[in-house]
Amino acid sequence: MPQLPRPARLDGAVTAQGGRCFWCGRAFGPLVPPTVDHVVPRARGGPSWAENEVAACHRCNAQRGHRSPVEWLEECLRRGWPVEVAALDRVLERLDAAVGERGGQRRARPYLRGQLRRLAGIMPEDGSRQG
Structure with a gap:
């Protein structure tokens, strides 16, 4: 299945997220433009899928750097941002399914599975927002 061009993928993510940063919840606009954030960092083998x-807003993307998604989620929660724990779980599960279908991603697989296990330990029963 061919991938959409990166700008189209970003537009799709912005729409799916209701025009807000995945991590801090700030609304995108002229002063807060969206950027593409790889949930599993490219440095850890995360694909550009x-x-x-x-x-994510530039602030979140830059401050996160190569931190793991669960580590950054925990930092967002400490900051009191309205990050949705269940949303990260859905993204990681969706990526895990895509890797299973498409194959490859030798470096990303163990990292992704570790993140899912770590997230399961902090996931609230109802998957509600925290902060």
Whole structure:
């Protein structure tokens, strides 16, 4: 299945997220443009697939750097941002399914599975927002 071009994938992520940063919840606009954030960082073998991309504000994308998604989620929660724990779980599960279908991603697989296990330990029973 061919991937959409990166700008189209970003537009799709912005729409799916209701025009807000995946991590801090700030609304995108002229002063807060969206950027592509790889949930499993490229440095950890994360692919440039729609399943591994969310829309994030520049501040979140830059401050996160190569931190793991669960580590950054925990930092967002400490900051009191309205990050949705269940949303990260859905993204990681969707990516895991895509890797299973498409194959490859030798470096990303164990990293992704570790993140899912770690997230399961902090996931609230109802998957509600925290903060």
